Amino acid sequence: MTEITSALEAKMGQIPAGPGNPADLILRGGSVITMDGRNSEAEAIAVRGNEVIFVGSSEDAMHLAGNNTQVIELNGRAVIPGINDSHLHGAWLGALWPDTIIGGAGFQSPAARLETGEDRRNAILRTGRLLASLGITSYTEPGLGPGEDNGPTGCFGSGVLDSYKELADAGHLTARVTVLSLFGELDGASDLESFERGLSGIRTYEGDRKWLRLAGVKIFADGIPPMHNAWTHHCYPDGSSGDLLVEGADTAAREDNLRRMILSAHAAGHQIGVHATGDRSIETFLDAVESTGLESARAARHYVIHGDLISGAALARLGSLGMGINIQPGIAVATGPMLAGVLSDQIAASAWPILSAMGGPAKLCLSSDAPVLSPDWRQGIAAAGEWVGTGHGMGNRELMTRLLSSYTSHAAWQDKAEAWKGTLEPGKAADLCVLEHNPLEVSPGDLPGVRVDLTVVDGRIVYDRESAAGEPDPTVAHF
Ligand SMILES: [Zn+2]
CATH class of the missing domain: 2.30.40.10 (Urease, subunit C, domain 1)
Known part of the structure; x- marks a missing residue:
C-alpha cells in the first residue's frame, strides 16, 4: 500500500x-x-x-x-x-425491482422471466440506473453460467453474460461488473462432472476488464439454516444436521466432490466464492483451500459467501489463509429470529459475526444480495449497526469507517482491484x-x-x- x-x-x-x-x-x-x-x-x-x-x-x-x-x-x-456491492444479482434485480424477496411484508417469491437478449440488456440497464441513484459504481454478479441456461427465470444463464459483454463493449454499463461463473443451479445442486466440463470451457472477456471482469467461480456448498439444509455440527428440531448440495452417493462422496471442485478451480487460477452457511461446509472449504499451500491460497483471495454459522476458529483460519467473508447484514436482521427458531437463541446470537470479522484479518465485505434485499447500502449499514448492537466499544466514527470499508476498499480487495479503485487518491479511478x-x-x-x-x-x-x-x-x- x-x-x-x-x-x-x-x-x-x-x-x-x-x-x-x-x-x-x-x-x-x-x-x-x-x-x-x-x-x-x-x-x-x-x-x-x-x-x-x-x-x-x-x-x-x-x-x-x-x-x-x-x-x-x-x-x-x-x-x-463509489460504493461496491460485492454480491448483487444485477439481471435478476432489474427483472424484479421494485419487488425484493425480503421486503416490508416479509418473504415473497415474485416471478421474473428474461426471455430475450433485449429483456436481459434492459434488466441490466434498469439495475444500472437504480444503482447510479444509490451511489453504487461496482458490483459482483455472483453466478452466471450454463447450469442456469434452462433455469426458470432466465436471470442467471450464459445469455446474461453475453448481454453484459454487449453492454460493456458498447460502453453502456454505468457500474463496473465482476462476474463469478456458475456450473450448477442457483441455490441448488451441482455435480463434479458438469463443474469440470464448465471449467474447461469457461468463458472469457477480452474487452476492458475495468468494466467487466470474469473473476472466477461460484459454488453452492449448502442451503440456509431455516430450511434445515445448512450443513452443520448443530442439530435441527427434526434431528437432522443438513448436508451438502453438491451431488454424491453419500456425505463423504459429496464432501470429496466439493473438495475436488475447489481444487480444480483453484488450480486453473480462478477466485472461488462458496455459498456456505453451515459451519461444516465452511470447514470443508477451508480444508481444501489450506491444502493448496499458504502462498497459493493467499494469492487467490477465495471467500465465503453468507457464512451464517461460521465459528470463531474458522474465522481465524479464513484470515490466516488470506480469504474473505461476504455477509449481508439485512439477511442477518431479517432471518436471525428464524435461525434462533431452528437452532437456538445462543447460536443465532453468535451467527453472522460482523463485529468480530470487522477487525480482520479475514477481509469482511458487506453486500445486499439484491434482489433478496434492496440494493440500498445505506440500509445495509443500518442493519449492520443493528446486528452489532451497542457493546462494541468503538466510537461512531470508527464503526462507520469500518462499515464503509466493507462497501469500498474491502470490496475492491475482493475484486483484486485495490491498486486502482475503492479509495479516493490521485491515480485511482474517478468512481x-x-x-x-x-x-x-x-x-x-x-x-x-x-x-x-x-x-x-x-x-x-x-x-x-x-x-x-x-x-x-x-x-x-x-x-
Ligand atoms: Zn446471492
Missing part, C-alpha cells in the same frame, strides 16, 4: 498544474472521505478523464481549474468512494458519490436518511439528483 501511494504521489508530482492541463471536474468545499486506511479527509477532489488527479484543499484544487472545468460546490456535503452529510458523523441507523446527490463512474456523472428531479425515482417506483 505504501509503495503504491508513493508511486502515485510521484506520478502526481509530474502532472503539470494550471490551465495547460486542467481538471475536468472539481468538487470542493466539503469533506472528501478517502477511505485510504489512514482516516484521511480533505476539502476537495479533482478529476481528469477517468482518474482522480488531486485530493486536498479547496484553494489548491482551484489551481487545476481551466475554462471547461466543471466546479461543484459541495457546501459541506461529503464525497466518498465516487456525493452524500448530503458526512456519513462518519451520523449513526448507522440514521444513514438511510442521508441523500445521495451525485454519482460519478470513470469520471462521468451517471446520476445527479437535481437534474433527475421530475423523472421517476428509480429507488421507489417502476421506471
Whole structure:
C-alpha cells in the first residue's frame, strides 16, 4: 500500500498544474472521505478523464481549474468512494425491482422471466440506473453460467453474460461488473462432472476488464439454516444436521466432490466464492483451500459467501489463509429470529459475526444480495449497526469507517482491484458519490436518511439528483 501511494504521489508530482492541463471536474468545499486506511479527509477532489488527479484543499484544487472545468460546490456535503456491492444479482434485480424477496411484508417469491437478449440488456440497464441513484459504481454478479441456461427465470444463464459483454463493449454499463461463473443451479445442486466440463470451457472477456471482469467461480456448498439444509455440527428440531448440495452417493462422496471442485478451480487460477452457511461446509472449504499451500491460497483471495454459522476458529483460519467473508447484514436482521427458531437463541446470537470479522484479518465485505434485499447500502449499514448492537466499544466514527470499508476498499480487495479503485487518491479511478452529510458523523441507523446527490463512474456523472428531479425515482417506483 505504501509503495503504491508513493508511486502515485510521484506520478502526481509530474502532472503539470494550471490551465495547460486542467481538471475536468472539481468538487470542493466539503469533506472528501478517502477511505485510504489512514482516516484521511480533505476539502476537495479533482478529476481528469477517468482518474482522480488531486485530493486536498479547496484553494489548491482551484489551481487545476481551466475554462471547461466543471466546479461543484459541495457546501459541506461529503464525497466518498463509489460504493461496491460485492454480491448483487444485477439481471435478476432489474427483472424484479421494485419487488425484493425480503421486503416490508416479509418473504415473497415474485416471478421474473428474461426471455430475450433485449429483456436481459434492459434488466441490466434498469439495475444500472437504480444503482447510479444509490451511489453504487461496482458490483459482483455472483453466478452466471450454463447450469442456469434452462433455469426458470432466465436471470442467471450464459445469455446474461453475453448481454453484459454487449453492454460493456458498447460502453453502456454505468457500474463496473465482476462476474463469478456458475456450473450448477442457483441455490441448488451441482455435480463434479458438469463443474469440470464448465471449467474447461469457461468463458472469457477480452474487452476492458475495468468494466467487466470474469473473476472466477461460484459454488453452492449448502442451503440456509431455516430450511434445515445448512450443513452443520448443530442439530435441527427434526434431528437432522443438513448436508451438502453438491451431488454424491453419500456425505463423504459429496464432501470429496466439493473438495475436488475447489481444487480444480483453484488450480486453473480462478477466485472461488462458496455459498456456505453451515459451519461444516465452511470447514470443508477451508480444508481444501489450506491444502493448496499458504502462498497459493493467499494469492487467490477465495471467500465465503453468507457464512451464517461460521465459528470463531474458522474465522481465524479464513484470515490466516488470506480469504474473505461476504455477509449481508439485512439477511442477518431479517432471518436471525428464524435461525434462533431452528437452532437456538445462543447460536443465532453468535451467527453472522460482523463485529468480530470487522477487525480482520479475514477481509469482511458487506453486500445486499439484491434482489433478496434492496440494493440500498445505506440500509445495509443500518442493519449492520443493528446486528452489532451497542457493546462494541468503538466510537461512531470508527464503526462507520469500518462499515464503509466493507462497501469500498474491502470490496475492491475482493475484486483484486485495490491498486486502482475503492479509495479516493490521485491515480485511482474517478468512481465516487456525493452524500448530503458526512456519513462518519451520523449513526448507522440514521444513514438511510442521508441523500445521495451525485454519482460519478470513470469520471462521468451517471446520476445527479437535481437534474433527475421530475423523472421517476428509480429507488421507489417502476421506471
Ligand atoms: Zn446471492
